[in-house]
Amino acid sequence: xxxxDVDAVTIRSLTKRYGPILAVDDVSFGLRPGTVTGFLGPxxxxxxxxxxxxxxxxxxxxxxxxxxxxxxRDLRAPATVVGAVLESDDxxxxxxxxxxxxxxxASADCGIERxxxxxxxxxxxxxxxxxxxxxxxxxxxxxxxxxxxxMLGSPRLLxxxxxxxxxxxxxxxxxxxxxxDFADHGGxxxxxxxxxxxxxxxxxxxxxxxxxxxxxxxxxxxLDGGPSALEAAYLSLTSGSVL
Amino acid sequence: xxxxxxxEWLKQTTLRTGPALLGTMLALVVLAVVLHAEGLPTGMLxxxxxxxxxxxxxxxxxxxxxxxYGAISVTAEFRYGTIRPTLxxxxxxxxxxxxxxxxxxxxxxxxxxxxxxxATVLGTSLLTARGVPVTVTDEEVRxxxxxxSAAAALWGAIGAGVGALVRNQVPTMIGLAAWLLFIxxxxxxxxxxxxxxxxxxxxxAATSMAGMGADAMLAPAVxxxxxxxxxxxxxxxxAFMTERRDVP
Numbered sequence: 001x002x003x004x005d006v007d008a009v010t011i012r013s014l015t016k017r018y019g020p021i022l023a024v025d026d027v028s029f030g031l032r033p034g035t036v037t038g039f040l041g042p043x044x045x046x047x048x049x050x051x052x053x054x055x056x057x058x059x060x061x062x063x064x065x066x067x068x069x070x071x072x073r074d075l076r077a078p079a080t081v082v083g084a085v086l087e088s089d090d091x092x093x094x095x096x097x098x099x100x101x102x103x104x105x106a107s108a109d110c111g112i113e114r115x116x117x118x119x120x121x122x123x124x125x126x127x128x129x130x131x132x133x134x135x136x137x138x139x140x141x142x143x144x145x146x147x148x149x150x151m152l153g154s155p156r157l158l159x160x161x162x163x164x165x166x167x168x169x170x171x172x173x174x175x176x177x178x179x180x181d182f183a184d185h186g187g188x189x190x191x192x193x194x195x196x197x198x199x200x201x202x203x204x205x206x207x208x209x210x211x212x213x214x215x216x217x218x219x220x221x222x223l224d225g226g227p228s229a230l231e232a233a234y235l236s237l238t239s240g241s242v243l
Numbered sequence: 244x245x246x247x248x249x250x251e252w253l254k255q256t257t258l259r260t261g262p263a264l265l266g267t268m269l270a271l272v273v274l275a276v277v278l279h280a281e282g283l284p285t286g287m288l289x290x291x292x293x294x295x296x297x298x299x300x301x302x303x304x305x306x307x308x309x310x311x312y313g314a315i316s317v318t319a320e321f322r323y324g325t326i327r328p329t330l331x332x333x334x335x336x337x338x339x340x341x342x343x344x345x346x347x348x349x350x351x352x353x354x355x356x357x358x359x360x361x362a363t364v365l366g367t368s369l370l371t372a373r374g375v376p377v378t379v380t381d382e383e384v385r386x387x388x389x390x391x392s393a394a395a396a397l398w399g400a401i402g403a404g405v406g407a408l409v410r411n412q413v414p415t416m417i418g419l420a421a422w423l424l425f426i427x428x429x430x431x432x433x434x435x436x437x438x439x440x441x442x443x444x445x446x447x448a449a450t451s452m453a454g455m456g457a458d459a460m461l462a463p464a465v466x467x468x469x470x471x472x473x474x475x476x477x478x479x480x481x482a483f484m485t486e487r488r489d490v491p
Contacts, residue, residue, distance in 0.1 A: 056334050057327065058489040073334040084331050090324035092258065099257040100325075106253055108332035109246035149328055 013063035023049035038203035077110035083150030093135030139166035200227035247342035280369035301362030302391030309351030313402025318412035337482035351399025355392030386454035394449035404477025
């Protein structure tokens, strides 16, 4: 089956329970390749739980979460299919940015060459700081290093959890351009956020969840009024919990 | 699997944790050997058994630091969150734990050799300088260095396995140190009725391997077999639980 026939992401009746807490409750949605989708909801709505199950870090209580039709943990060379950033600070502070990437390149075991590490460092503008320890990086530099790691295997899908957290306006602008460019080259993006203004201008579509349940799926080109209409829809759908 | 071992090796060689642990261990060896070899009366230092106890500190410190090394190699990934990117590019989790255990075996061997070697050289030199005849035999010294280093290597894997089970760094360290420094000591006290099963403990097995077991302890070869089983068991348990549990 060609990749274009399969959704980049398939979430089907997904439920995730942590003890007594129902984090994700029967959520379903799909992502067509080449689209940028915002995964929106208030803090604690179940966004991160959904992404963790999708990326094979947590097990679903019920339902499916598939990447190009397969469970993540069944992917043979996941780095070439999916690039993901879940937390903005998943680095050892005593290691340099370049070494962090070299390690992941070796671990991915899919023929990522030494030169690719330099390429992704350059892509996110971290070449001058590559030799520094991550402990000395600013929040924005850490976000960029996370993105560089996600790009190592030249993936077709990017999954980013709150990628704009801690970025200054210039950083957010840079991220927006970066993601648009990735999608324009055929890539698919799923990015979560609880701050609507960060993503409203970037996404083609918004999947909104609240209290673990799917609240709405909205295509921005079908929405009269653009970003501001999205904000109105978001606020009415998420039961005022943003207040 | 080879890729994971390579990646784990890179993880260790791009940090200062290994050299820092080695330096700490060597300083502790020097401290312990100097205090004993210089502080005890010469009459007490003459019997071979007591000389073996003085240089045997190398085995105990090698084992302890190897266990800590193995544990840190796993728990640091959870502490700093690098476990997430690690598992995103390599989702077969048991391989990560197995590779960490393998690297910890190598590191444990290096730590064990350094600790037992330094303790032996320093201990015998200090005794000679004080005019105490060296009564410990070459055979005993060889057993201490070979057996003690092999025990440290296996304890590296035990540390990695325990780290994968506990995940949280501080409780892992406290647990390993308390077990090795205190609990096993209680279990193998001479004339204690617990000794009959205490001698099968992983710390007691390590002591037996180094040839420092009294008659009531295991033979070195049996100690080796017992410790290999512990290392395999903890690595397998750590890998199994890592496969099963959600990653935080």
